[in-house]
Amino acid sequence: EVRLVESGGGLVHPGGSLRLSCAVSGLTFSNSWMHWVRQVPGKGLVWVSRISNDGSTTTYADFAKGRFTVSRDNVKNTLYLQMNSLRADDSAVYYCGRVEYWGQGALVTVSS
Amino acid sequence: SYELTQPPSVSVSPGQTATITCSGYSLSKKYAYWYQQKSGQAPVLVIYEDNRRPSGIPERFSGSSSGTVATLTITGAQLEDEADYYCYSTDGDGNHIGIFGGGTKLTVL
Numbered sequence: 708e709v710r711l712v713e714s715g716g717g718l719v720h721p722g723g724s725l726r727l728s729c730a731v732s733g734l735t736f737s738n739s740w741m742h743w744v745r746q747v748p749g750k751g752l753v754w755v756s757r758i759s760n761d762g763s764t765t766t767y768a769d770f771a772k773g774r775f776t777v778s779r780d781n782v783k784n785t786l787y788l789q790m791n792s793l794r795a796d797d798s799a800v801y802y803c804g805r806v807e808y809w810g811q812g813a814l815v816t817v818s819s
Numbered sequence: 820s821y822e823l824t825q826p827p828s829v830s831v832s833p834g835q836t837a838t839i840t841c842s843g844y845s846l847s848k849k850y851a852y853w854y855q856q857k858s859g860q861a862p863v864l865v866i867y868e869d870n871r872r873p874s875g876i877p878e879r880f881s882g883s884s885s886g887t888v889a890t891l892t893i894t895g896a897q898l899e900d901e902a903d904y905y906c907y908s909t910d911g912d913g914n915h916i917g918i919f920g921g922g923t924k925l926t927v928l
Contacts, residue, residue: 742917744862752854752862752905754917766915802861806852807873809861 716813729803841906
């Protein structure tokens, strides 16, 4: 069974930082290009970032460039999203996944 | 910027055919993927690479693509198909930026 479990969400003040983790099992993580997607409750899905299977290539949405960093540990089968300089409009549920599989999401709330 | 455009809503009666379109210039070069998302749940892939169906997805779900328009068709829609549907692709300029359509709320009643 494929499982993706996000963690690290929570409440953070504007300008603060947060690191999301995504523990993956049931698939060959080291062969998988992985993505982060976010969704404001009640709104649509928004693509955030992706990383190649070996971590050598990363791509970001314009709003994430310079503030977010995606990385991975292929020994721990874990994907990460480091988010800095957070703003209120970064508040959303963040999903990690491969094209075929997605986790249940981690809620990030940016508020003073 | 790159955009994929979907109708905000589609309504069908049970047993009828639902058609959801997704338009964007990148679709002439890149595959379309379709996700189903029910309230409070993670998205589920129902069509990949324009017209391929993952295992476990009912045969009533099909996809097609022509030019800059991709289409998701649900033949004989069921009550349980009521959900939000999103198309996904990547930009056609080699930047590998992901794009979701705005989503279509499918109502089956």
